[in-house]
Amino acid sequence: MKKWIWAGCMLLCSFAARAQDADNKSTDTDSKSTSAGYVPVVSGGLGYVYNVVGGVPTLLPQIDPVLLVPFGSHVLLESRTDFTGFFERRNGTGDYTGEIFKSVEYAQLDWLASSHVTAVAGRYWLPFGLYPERYQALWIAVFQDRPITGAIGTPNGSGDGGQLRGVAAQTDKFTIDYAAYFSTHSNTNELQASRVAGGDGSIFFPDKHIEVGGSYQRLLEGHEINSGALYAQWKPQAIPLDVKTEYDRSFYGQGYWVEGNYMLSQLPVANNLFKNLQIGLRSQQFDPLNGGGHGLPTVNTQRVDIALNYYFRDNNWRVISNYGRQFSSGNDQNVWNVGFTYRFLWPLWPGRK
């Protein structure tokens, strides 16, 4: 199987070398007119979260290094690996004990083929709905727990295969972007993936700052099922507000979440203190179908969350705190998250200043 994956990568690279020749002349010229350099980068986030679910505390240290290695200005190798510790009290009251889990979230070769097409080969995040690609990064997520419906459309989280993505059409009034992918099945350690095919598309209206989109996925192994998502986001420029919502449905259940986040930067009182404070509210509901499971609840579940996050030092450091109340048949519980996150971005070696 590996040789076929390598063959695919080589094929894509050969296309890249040929097609870039003429298509990218203007871009190369443009890049030289800026001071931008293409030195490899190590980026990512780290954090430490004290999590309490139903009175049971857990310590969750996490680091997610992202490696970016460009080959010229049109081919990029990028990877992200997640290291998350999971430590609980021994027998409920003793010392904390646990282990660190490791997973390769993506390790992909991107070829920026043209203005409208980027070809991706390797392991990649499955583009389904709003969360997986945009908001699950440790240093971005306002709420540390992903939505209840997060398991829909993300079997194993990532896919192994190929993907085409980019902007399909763009005018001053709207932008339409897309992603289409195929993933093979893999049992390889750290690279587990399901055999799936799917796509995601959205339209963004820059004047209104509104985006509306949808995702579809077909599982092509075992019990072949369809999954779908519809989502919308509104982020006005005049006020530091961000509202987003998503509805997801699969064979095992359906649900939605609505989230609003507001920075208190326009507060007229004690602005220096409050301008870096963020308040988030999220409400979600899930109804299982056909017994639920497969990463989803098996009973009707509702949950409300509130977040208070404070940003320091150019937004790199952040103190986070979330409280949630989950309601489900006979098992209502509180969920707490308190901790910090840090975003880093460093050149791998010196380059031109």
Next chain:
Amino acid sequence: MAKQRLISKKTVLVVLAAVGVWIGAAGLLAQSQSPEAAKPAPQAAQASDTDRGEKVFANNCSRCHKPPMTIPPRITGTVVMHMRVRARLSRADEQALLRYLAP
């Protein structure tokens, strides 16, 4: 448990061929288009590019995360390539973003 045959060679070839045709067609299409970005330009055009870069940042990057820390110029190209893939930006938007972040 017997090892499952994951995917046939024929399917792999068909998929790779389809991807190749798609990419080749896109490349040819892109070659036939006139260059999107402006030629070395008057200062007014550069200012316009910077404004556009700011809009690109506001309309795309800021939708997901807060404005970044200072990015050293030597890695700006790499970071913007990464963001172009993640945010599905067009090449014109990528160039505007480069001029905005590393003029």
